[in-house]
Amino acid sequence: MKPSSFRYAVPTTLRAAIDIRAGAEDSVILAGGQSLIPTMNFRLANPEVVIDLRKLDELNYLRVSGGMVRIGAMTRQRVVEENTEALAANPLIRETLTNVAHPAIRNRGTVGGSLAHADPSAELPTLLTTMRGVLTAQGPSGRRSIPASEFFEFIFTTSLEPDELLVEAAVPVLEPGEGWAFTEFARRHGDYAVAGVAATLRVGPDGLISHARLGACGISTVPALLTDCEDLLTGQAPTAELFAAAGRLARDAVTVSDDSATTKAYRQHVLAGLVDRTLKTAMTRVGVPR
Template sequence: MKPSAFRYALPSTLRDAIDIRARFEDSVILAGGQSLIPTMNFRLANPEVVIDLRKLDELNYVRVADGVVRIGAMARQRVVEQNDEVAAANPLIRETLLNVAHPVIRNRGTVGGSLAHADPSAELPTLLTTMRGAITVCGPSGRRTIAAEDFFEFIFTTAMEPDELLVEAAIPALEPGEGWAFAEFARRHGDYSVAGVAVTLKLGADRRIDRVRLGACGIATTPALLTECERFLTGKSPSPELFAEAGTLARDAVTVSDDSATSKVYRQHVLAGLVARNLTTAMTRTDGA
């Protein structure tokens, strides 16, 4: 199918893009287009104006400084994935991106586009949420920064105002000796997952779990923080039995109902297994392993 007729805008600066967005209430942002274009082709979205950000080089960057990875909204997912400085600062970023669709999609898809789309089954929103990252948006009133766990409000719904654009994602670097893992289960490679889990794990001097971060995709109407599991694990000595128990505890975090793809019970089963497995993988990557 083809999209319905629309007006096309190609701003050359962020300021121009914000002005156009403020002028046209019925407008959409074209970043990578991997979600927007199919939606328009099926006429699920019929905007009056499409604002293409591809000329905004000011939003196309990847920087690592002061313990933070900063990614401009127009940075391509594949570019971030292949950036060795990013992988050295936080290898969870690369591992997560390797699970996003296929390379051809990541070649065009942007980090900002995925975050603004806010699909609760997507990997990048889960990465930002798990890492307690932050998202910077910009509108007519200027810039503001929103914690990732507050940014995603519902399916395809964020805390951005209608006249704001997403401009940057900030992800903390991992601390020395901190382990990490991301894995998901999908029925076909490249599909959205039944469930996916991101983990970081750091041991203290006593070899007990000093800090753990756990997040999941595909199990709720937003990326989910598994805070009950985090509290349960903190301060304990890692073991296969402990990680299996954490997986069982994680089942309660599944809030989506049965759908055409799978049942809630099956999703709970997958989530429990992923939590235990990813905690084990993260443990093997710590200095204390």
């Protein structure tokens, strides 16, 4: 199929892009196009204006500052994946990205495009949510910071205003010695995951878990924070029994119903195993120099 007719705009500055966005009654943003183009071809989206951001070099950057890895919205996923500064600051970013589709997709797809698309099965929204990242939006009235937990509102729905653009994603730097891991289960590599899990662990001098972050994709209408599991882990000795218990507890976080891909019960089973495996992997990396 072919998309319906639309006006095509290619602004060369962020200010111009925002002005076009604010002046259009129905506009969409073309970043990498990996999600938007199929949606338009199937006429699930019929925008009045398509705003192509490919010439906005001011949104193409990666830098580490203020304890955050700051990524411009138009930065290609593959660029972030291969960036050594990001790897040193937070290796969970690279591990998450290696699970996103295939290299050909990551060569074209942008970080901001994936986040703004807000697919609850996607890996990058889960990374931002798990790490308590921050997203920056800009509109006619200026910039505002949005915690990841407030950015994703529903399937393909964010808290961006109609006249705003996503301009930056910021992921916290990992503490020295903090363990990390991302694992997912898909029927084929590159397919949408049945479920995926991201985790970080810190262990104190007393040998007990002092801090845990745990999140999942594919199990609800938004990237899910497994806060009950985090509470269970914190203050406890990191044992195989504890990690298995966290996996069992995580089953309650699955809220999606049976669908054409699998059943809710099977997704719960997969999630429990992934939580256990992810925590064990993160634990093997606790205290390991990066």
